[in-house]
Amino acid sequence: MPNSIILYSTDGCHLCEQAEQMILTVRPDMTLKKIDIAYDDALYEQYRYHIPVLKNAASDELNWPFDTFTLKEFLS
Template sequence: MNDKEQKIFFYTTFGCHLCEKVEAMLIEVSHQFKDKFHYQIIAFDIIDDDKIFEQYRYSIPVLKKEKNDDELGWPFNYQQLCDWLGLN
C-alpha cells in the first residue's frame, strides 16, 4: 500500500448475493477510475467477529473508510458508490 491509498473495509459474508453485486461494482469502479482509485479494499467476513456480526448482520454489504469511519451501506448504486469514493 502506498501513502495515497486509503483502506476501506468491506463487510460481507459467504453466500451474500448483494455482497457479490458490490464486489462487482468495486472491480468495475477500480478499472474505470484506475488513475484515481487509491483504495485498498479489505474484505471482512462478519462471521469472524461477534461484535462486527451483531453490528452488521442485517445491513451487509457495508463499506467503511478507515480514516474517518464514513460508511456506505446497502442499498446503493454505482453512481452513489463513485460519489462516496470521491471519484466524480
C-alpha cells in the same frame, strides 16, 4: 482519493458479491479489504442486517443498497 476500503460481508452473500463487483468496476485501482462478519460477534451484531457495508479511511460507512453514482460519491 482513498486507495483502500473495507467491505463487511459474509460467505454466500450475493449482494456482497454484487457490491464487490461494483467497486472493482468503478475503481479497479482500489485495494479492497474484505472482512467476514461471521467470525466476529461484535461485527455480526452490528452489520448482520446491513451487509454489504463499505467503510472508508475516514470511517464513513455506506450501507446496501447503493448504486454506481452513490458509490462513486462515497469513494471520492
